[in-house]
Amino acid sequence: MEASEIKKRLEELLSSELVWKIGEKQTGDGWVEIPLEKWTEACRLARDDEKLLFEFLRALSGVDRPGENNIELVAHLFSYRHRHAVVLKTKVSRENPVAASVCSVWPAAEWYEREIFDLLGVNFREHPDLRRILLPEDWPGHPLRKDYQQPASYRGIPTSRPAPEGSAS
Amino acid sequence: MTLIERSPEGAVAIGPIDKLLNLARKHSLWYLLFGTACCAIELMQTGGPRADADRFGMMFRSSPRQADVLILAGTITYKMASRIRLLYEQMAEPRYVIAMGSCACTGGLFQKSYAVVNGGDLFLPVDVYIPGCPPRPEALLEGLLVVQQKVAAEPWLKKIQGKVPAKPDPALPREC
Numbered sequence: 001m002e003a004s005e006i007k008k009r010l011e012e013l014l015s016s017e018l019v020w021k022i023g024e025k026q027t028g029d030g031w032v033e034i035p036l037e038k039w040t041e042a043c044r045l046a047r048d049d050e051k052l053l054f055e056f057l058r059a060l061s062g063v064d065r066p067g068e069n070n071i072e073l074v075a076h077l078f079s080y081r082h083r084h085a086v087v088l089k090t091k092v093s094r095e096n097p098v099a100a101s102v103c104s105v106w107p108a109a110e111w112y113e114r115e116i117f118d119l120l121g122v123n124f125r126e127h128p129d130l131r132r133i134l135l136p137e138d139w140p141g142h143p144l145r146k147d148y149q150q151p152a153s154y155r156g157i158p159t160s161r162p163a164p165e166g167s168a169s
Numbered sequence: 170m171t172l173i174e175r176s177p178e179g180a181v182a183i184g185p186i187d188k189l190l191n192l193a194r195k196h197s198l199w200y201l202l203f204g205t206a207c208c209a210i211e212l213m214q215t216g217g218p219r220a221d222a223d224r225f226g227m228m229f230r231s232s233p234r235q236a237d238v239l240i241l242a243g244t245i246t247y248k249m250a251s252r253i254r255l256l257y258e259q260m261a262e263p264r265y266v267i268a269m270g271s272c273a274c275t276g277g278l279f280q281k282s283y284a285v286v287n288g289g290d291l292f293l294p295v296d297v298y299i300p301g302c303p304p305r306p307e308a309l310l311e312g313l314l315v316v317q318q319k320v321a322a323e324p325w326l327k328k329i330q331g332k333v334p335a336k337p338d339p340a341l342p343r344e345c
Contacts, residue, residue, distance in 0.1 A: 134284075135248065135284065136247065136248045136251075139247075143283040143284070148283070150283050154247050155247070155250075155251065156292075156340065157247065157250060157286055157291050157292045158287070158291055159283075159287065160287060161275060161276065161280065161287035161288055161291070
């Protein structure tokens with residue numbers, strides 16, 4: 001199915017209007033915007049519906065957008081049965097970043113969501129094991145936030161190094 | 170060391186005990202087979218037949234308790250730094266540290282990353298720095314030979330009696 005048909009099918013299933021967008025340059029994949037409260041439901045329907053059958057979660061990632069004061073969750077889905085793909089997005093507020101987990105839909109989402117929690121600080125409700133996956137447990141803050149400030153030292157190790165004398169930077 | 174007599178059974182040499190001890194020590198520098206990134210590939214090559222570190226008495230060891238030299242081979246993340254520090258502390262004195270490659274010297278390409286330590290000397294006392302990305306096995310071998318020179322120049326007996334101040338360790342609180 002084409003992206004516009006997939007969007008229409010999702011609208012039927014969710015019985016609500018959805019927005020289909022494409023980047024400014026009109027290239028690359030378009031995406032379907034899902035309201036946050038319907039995120040898990042939309043994902044489950046996209047996986048189970050006969051015409052969509054998105055049984056494969058290719059990637060789940062997060063993007064910090066301080067200008068719009070939200071964090072985007074981006075799910076790249078693919079259907080082996082129908083050989084079609086779609087990108088679903090939803091928006092989480094930066095102040096209170098809580099989203100429902102999609103681990104119950106695709107078990108593969110578990111580590112992706114842990115990564116988003118680790119680097120962007122999004123809390124996933126009903127996640128089976130939400131803890132940091134890449135950084136140490138005692139790491140301060142979430143480094144992929146655009147306003148992240150690195151502390152001067154970590155466990156006594158300075159985080160910067162003076163430039164050698166006479167160097168350009 | 171002075172050679173005083175050469176006979177069919179062998180030569181007799183007389184010299185300070187420090188020199189004799191150091192002669193033995195510098196020809197058995199065993200290094201820890203440990204790497205954190207791509208420099209470890211060159212580290213493995215250095216132990217292979219072409220570079221052949223074995224001809225200088227340098228053998229790789231799998232346990233830090235048997236190793237004399239810790240080679241920081243590769244990018245060091247903050248998460249890894251505490252583990253490397255643990256390995257270092259398990260090594261018996263005297264121990265030497267080589268920072269191999271740009272990353273271990275300064276953080277290298279990844280210096281601006283939030284997760285990468287900007288040089289091994291920020292948490293370990295580094296003896297020898299080897300630039301390069303990665304350094305060739307010949308360069309690492311030269312670094313190991315520089316460690317040999319350091320070993321040969323050490324007043325070892327004075328050192329074990331505590332008469333020589335220890336190397337400054339960045340992880341320990343400094344006396345000032």
